[in-house]
Amino acid sequence: MQRLGDFKLPHFFNYPPYFTLQPVRETREKQVQLWKELILDYCRSQKIFVISLEEDFPLFSNPVVERSLSHEARQVFLAALVNEGRAEWVDKSHKKCLILWLRIQDWADYILNFVKENGFEDSVMTIEDMRFGIETRGTELAGIDRGVLLRALKLLEQKGKAAIFKGASADDEGVKFSA
Amino acid sequence: MAANWLPPVSLTASGRPVFLPGEVERCLLPAVDLESENPGLAPFRSGLLVLTSHRLLWIDEQSAAGFAVPLAAVVHAYPPKKSIRSMFASPRIRLQVSVSPDGRIAEDGVRSEVITLVMRGKNDPDAFYCRLLEVLRSRQWEAAVVVEKRNTDSGIAEPPMAAAARVRMPVVGVSGILRKEQELWESTDKSLQEAFQDLNALMSKAKDMVQLAEKMRLKLLSSTSASGNADDEEMGSKQEMQDWLLSVGIVSPVTKESAGALYHQQLSRELADFVKLPLERAGGMIALVDVYCLFNRARGTALISPDDLLQACTLWEKFDVPVMLRKFDSGVMVIQSKARRDEEVFARIASLAQKPDALRTGISPSDAALTLGIAPALAKEHLLTAESKGLLCRDVSPDGFRFFINLFTEIDPSDIYMNKNNGPAHVWSSALSLSG
Numbered sequence: 001m002q003r004l005g006d007f008k009l010p011h012f013f014n015y016p017p018y019f020t021l022q023p024v025r026e027t028r029e030k031q032v033q034l035w036k037e038l039i040l041d042y043c044r045s046q047k048i049f050v051i052s053l054e055e056d057f058p059l060f061s062n063p064v065v066e067r068s069l070s071h072e073a074r075q076v077f078l079a080a081l082v083n084e085g086r087a088e089w090v091d092k093s094h095k096k097c098l099i100l101w102l103r104i105q106d107w108a109d110y111i112l113n114f115v116k117e118n119g120f121e122d123s124v125m126t127i128e129d130m131r132f133g134i135e136t137r138g139t140e141l142a143g144i145d146r147g148v149l150l151r152a153l154k155l156l157e158q159k160g161k162a163a164i165f166k167g168a169s170a171d172d173e174g175v176k177f178s179a
Numbered sequence: 180m181a182a183n184w185l186p187p188v189s190l191t192a193s194g195r196p197v198f199l200p201g202e203v204e205r206c207l208l209p210a211v212d213l214e215s216e217n218p219g220l221a222p223f224r225s226g227l228l229v230l231t232s233h234r235l236l237w238i239d240e241q242s243a244a245g246f247a248v249p250l251a252a253v254v255h256a257y258p259p260k261k262s263i264r265s266m267f268a269s270p271r272i273r274l275q276v277s278v279s280p281d282g283r284i285a286e287d288g289v290r291s292e293v294i295t296l297v298m299r300g301k302n303d304p305d306a307f308y309c310r311l312l313e314v315l316r317s318r319q320w321e322a323a324v325v326v327e328k329r330n331t332d333s334g335i336a337e338p339p340m341a342a343a344a345r346v347r348m349p350v351v352g353v354s355g356i357l358r359k360e361q362e363l364w365e366s367t368d369k370s371l372q373e374a375f376q377d378l379n380a381l382m383s384k385a386k387d388m389v390q391l392a393e394k395m396r397l398k399l400l401s402s403t404s405a406s407g408n409a410d411d412e413e414m415g416s417k418q419e420m421q422d423w424l425l426s427v428g429i430v431s432p433v434t435k436e437s438a439g440a441l442y443h444q445q446l447s448r449e450l451a452d453f454v455k456l457p458l459e460r461a462g463g464m465i466a467l468v469d470v471y472c473l474f475n476r477a478r479g480t481a482l483i484s485p486d487d488l489l490q491a492c493t494l495w496e497k498f499d500v501p502v503m504l505r506k507f508d509s510g511v512m513v514i515q516s517k518a519r520r521d522e523e524v525f526a527r528i529a530s531l532a533q534k535p536d537a538l539r540t541g542i543s544p545s546d547a548a549l550t551l552g553i554a555p556a557l558a559k560e561h562l563l564t565a566e567s568k569g570l571l572c573r574d575v576s577p578d579g580f581r582f583f584i585n586l587f588t589e590i591d592p593s594d595i596y597m598n599k600n601n602g603p604a605h606v607w608s609s610a611l612s613l614s615g
Contacts, residue, residue: 012590016541017572017583024567030587067576 004058007045010038019067021076035077040086044101049145050090051078051097100148102140107152110140112161115177127173184220185213185284188236188245196229196236196245201319203353206230206310210300213237213246216293217282225299230310232319232354235274235296248294251286251320252276256311259304270304272296272311317352446487447494450474451502458502458516462552463524467492467504467512469554507560521564527551528565532584541574541581 002009012018012034022028042059043049051057053074061068069077078097081087085103090096102110115121118135129135130149136142141149153175156162163176189197198204211228223246229236235248255275273295277288284292298304450470457465457473467488475482483491492504492514505515531550532542548558562582565571571582 012586015583015586016574016576016581017585017587020573020575022572022587024569026569027566027572027585027587030590034587034590067574 002064004042005046007042013038013062014065016065016067019062019065019069019073021070021073032077032080036081036084036086039077039081039099040101043099047143049099049148051099053078053095053097098145098148104148104151104155107144107148108155108159111152112156114139114141121177124174124176126167127175130175184215184217184282185223185237185246185248188234188238188247190238190243190245196231196238198231199233199320202231202233203319203357204229204231205314205353206307208298208300208302208307210298211237211302212295212297212299213248214295214297216295220282228296230307230314232314232317234320248274248276248284249286249320250315251318252278252284252288253315254291256308256315258308270298270302272298272304272308313352317354319352319354443487443490443494446483447491447498448500450488450491451495451498451500453477454502454514458514461554463516464505464513464553464557466554466557467514470514507564509560509563511556511560513557513560524551524561525565525568525570528561529570529584532571532582538584541583543579543581547582 002013018031018034022031039051039059043051053071057074060074075094078087078094081099082089082097086100088098088100090098114136120135125133125135127146127149130141131144131146132142150164153162153164156177157164161178163178164173165176166173191197206229208228208230210225212222212224213226213228214222223237223239227236227238227240229238232250234250235253236245237247238245253274253276257273257275259270259272273293275291275293276284277286278290278292279285279288284294298307453474454465454470457470461469471485471488474488495503501517503515503517504512506512527550528542528547531537531547537546542562544555544559544562547562548555551558551561553561562571566573566582569585569588572585572587574581574583
């Protein structure tokens with residue numbers, strides 16, 4: 001089985017037409033679906049939150065069959081993710097795309113669950129610790145994108161499950177969870 | 180009054196002399212007097228002198244009157260005198276003419292008289308004299324006379340020798356050149372007629388030829404199917420034979436003359452008949468441009484225009500013919516046999532696309548063209564149609580444009596790592612792993 005890093009690639013990754021934007025509608029729909037799944041899976045496994053269209057993205061090329069996605073194709077697949085709510089364009093010119101392999105809501109739920117499971121209600125954590133600290137190591141939260149985390153926490157805040165407070169500096173940003 | 184001692188010349192409305200049959204104008208001199216030595220005959224003053232092959236004409240353009248001296252009556256022409264006296268006087272040319280008893284100038288006169296041409300205008304007497312001599316020598320008026328005599332004597336049985344003796348065909352001078360030209364023209368005309376007769380003969384044979392060709396073709400076809408394993412050489416010459424027979428073509432083509440208002444209808448039927456054989460050979464589909472070439476070659480002459488061809492094809496909808504015109508999205512137009520459905524072609528394409536090599540590298544239009552036995556452009560059309568039906572997928576790369584069997588349908592998005600054990604995807608990935 002082919003791998004990209006430690007990611008297991010599906011067998012159709014070596015199917016050359018996979019890298020050509022299909023004109024026939026039904027075939028295209030299938031192709032888009034496969035790519036969406038693949039992008040999400042890959043980003044999830046590699047903890048990739050942002051795809052930049054101006055840089056090479058290893059998933060978009062396959063040296064084994066000597067094919068890579070055209071710029072147009074990349075736009076199409078990412079736009080499909082955005083439409084589904086699984087991604088967001090970071091800039092107006094659509095050069096950077098934020099991949100939400102977990103939706104913000106899902107993140108919020110995940111955090112809530114994490115807090116419950118680890119008994120962190122009524123405790124305070126810094127944002128930094130949440131992202132890179134010992135407590136979150138081995139969980140999905142490890143290495144989470146800062147913006148995504150804050151948005152998820154804000155959601156929790158709206159529900160009254162958390163309270164974000166700013167510290168003296170940016171590093172001191174923290175959150176207090178409540179039951 | 181002996182004023183008109185010369186026979187008159189009829190003039191045209193614009194004052195030109197009316198020529199005798201075969202008479203050719205040779206020289207014109209203005210301001211010439213015609214005098215007779217006979218004092219009783221009034222001279223003609225200052226007229227236009229026209230030397231022809233038959234006569235000497237004197238024309239007074241003012242009064243539109245003309246008189247002629249038949250050259251046949253000229254016995255002798257004296258050259259212009261060259262003396263000191265003549266240098267200051269108008270040049271004169273004297274002619275000795277024969278005169279009939281009643282004083283009129285005639286060919287078969289009994290005595291002779293001298294008449295003088297006095298050139299008052301700026302003339303070259305020597306040149307004129309030369310011309311005059313030429314004309315007198317060539318005696319062209321005699322040809323006309325001979326013809327007349329022949330006509331009048333046809334009633335009387337005459338020995339050919341005597342008739343031949345009387346005929347004196349001059350071969351020098353202008354009349355000689357004219358005669359030669361006439362002969363040449365006659366012989367060309369004759370040979371042309373003969374040639375066209377050959378063509379008519381050929382046309383009548385054409386029908387036989389085409390029937391013969393048809394018989395041979397049938398014989399070839401039957402012999403090919405009879406002998407299962409014909410060796411390559413034999414097949415090659417048979418192929419040549421078939422090609423040749425195909426291009427021999429159509430005996431009596433429909434033309435606008437023959438069919439008139441029904442032209443397009445008849446043409447349409449003729450085309451439907453003709454196109455059957457090439458369609459078979461081409462695997463059920465031919466590009467319209469190829470049909471245009473083949474059809475016109477078969478017709479030989481009476482070629483049809485591309486427009487006529489298109490109209491003829493579109494008329495097929497009205498008749499019950501086993502062929503149809505088909506236009507692809509790309510604009511390519513083909514003639515297709517109704518019997519050959521697309522499904523058959525797709526089945527062949529699908530099987531081609533699932534061969535091990537094709538699974539690995541896909542098929543190009545030229546690969547398909549080779550396998551299907553059709554032109555690459557048509558093969559591409561078939562591949563694109565198959566793609567639109569979901570049978571194939573395209574692969575665009577720097578290597579070119581290729582098609583693969585469509586595996587997207589086989590992949591279950593919820594379990595993208597699973598391989599159906601007997602699906603084409605499985606076969607495909609096995610083929611991949613084999614190649615390493």
